[in-house]
Amino acid sequence: MKHSTKVGIIGAGPAGLTLALLLQRKGIDCIILENRSRQYVESRVRAGLLEQNTVDLIRELGASERLDKEGLEHHGVYLSFNGVRHRVPFKELTGGRCITIYGQQEVVKDLIQANLDRGIEIVFEAHAKHIEGIETESPSIFYQHNGEEHELTCDFVAGCDGYHGIGRQHLPKETYNEFRIEYPFSWLGILANVAPSSDELIYAYHERGFALHSLRSETVSRLYIQVENDDTVDNWPDEKIWEELSIRLGAEGWSLQSGPIFEKSITPMRSFMIDNMQYGRLFLAGDAAHIVPPTGGKGLNLAVADIRFLASALTNWYDNQDDSLLQSYSQDCLRRIWRAQDFSNFMTYLFHKQAAHGSFENLLQKSKFDYISLSKAQATTIAENYVGLKEI
């Protein structure tokens, strides 16, 4: 079956869904093709840290009703090193910016609803198989849906299909360099029915490994611990997780509340990117072009930042027949991507156990941590990267 639209979007993650809403606002037709079912996409548990820029965009799109009610603003973060805790305040160091905690699957639910309310077509369980004609003015996406073969012809293809998608596979290899670090540790993440034990997030280095205290609401906590890459959740009964979290996050006069765990999963840690995100009429955005380790909470925010550039570039092309922003799309995105890669890598090395306790590398790690409390300049560097730079 043949179909056509202006912008064919592969992937209904945060990237694809925000792109469709921005285009629809400008009267540019698009269709989203999504591999998975709506139910699957809406229940996929991921991180939940939104930068100010991301919250602003969701508001601008008129999809923030629940985020405004349920999102939890945070104005600082605790950093801990073997039980010594230091708070980095965002407001005073960043001119009033903050972060908001709101689960990614909640963002996705809200964005899907907003797309459907505005009549944007999302074809769930549509498996994009290949893309043809990206060097022509009418590329096509070939996909399968309900056991049938379909072709979607469009002016542009947006590959918003994540790390494992087909978008990146269609960029000619000679057009980009690829950069990758696979870290020698993973995160075991849990969701638990217990009130958060802290008013702000806690990132902790401990000689037994990293731990993070986050939350989803006043009654649900989200916590993570560093585990081995070949570890499995079966090695981690609930009591062992709480015991380990309590040791790693521990500080004098503070105790961790435990409660029933209802989600447990292990995620590998990776830094990955390519330094060109476009070729002909194909444009990549989000995880399709870059992955950051979750230590800086940047994944979703970077995806949304790419989309801002892509939507402006496509709008400029349709409104003014001007392709200058399309030409500079990758370069415009890469400044922020490199910054987020550096910050995520910095936070990862600062808080994870890699070298023996008391080794030279470990003492450098400690010195970097101490420097945050000694120097307002260093605390500001962390705060402005964490809340996200406004200017890039």
Ligand code: APR
């Ligand atoms: N055909 C159709 N859809 C596809 C295909 C395909 N061949 N391949 C992948 N997809 C879909 C996936 O099922 C997924 O829903 O593309 C979507 C990509 O969404 P995300 O992985 O959420 O990526 P993105 O929108 O870039 O958002 C980045 O998500 O992975 C997290 O931590 C990351 O927070 C970051 C955010």
Ligand code: PHB
């Ligand atoms: C989360 O709440 O899931 C979360 C928060 C901060 C991070 C990573 C994940 O850096």
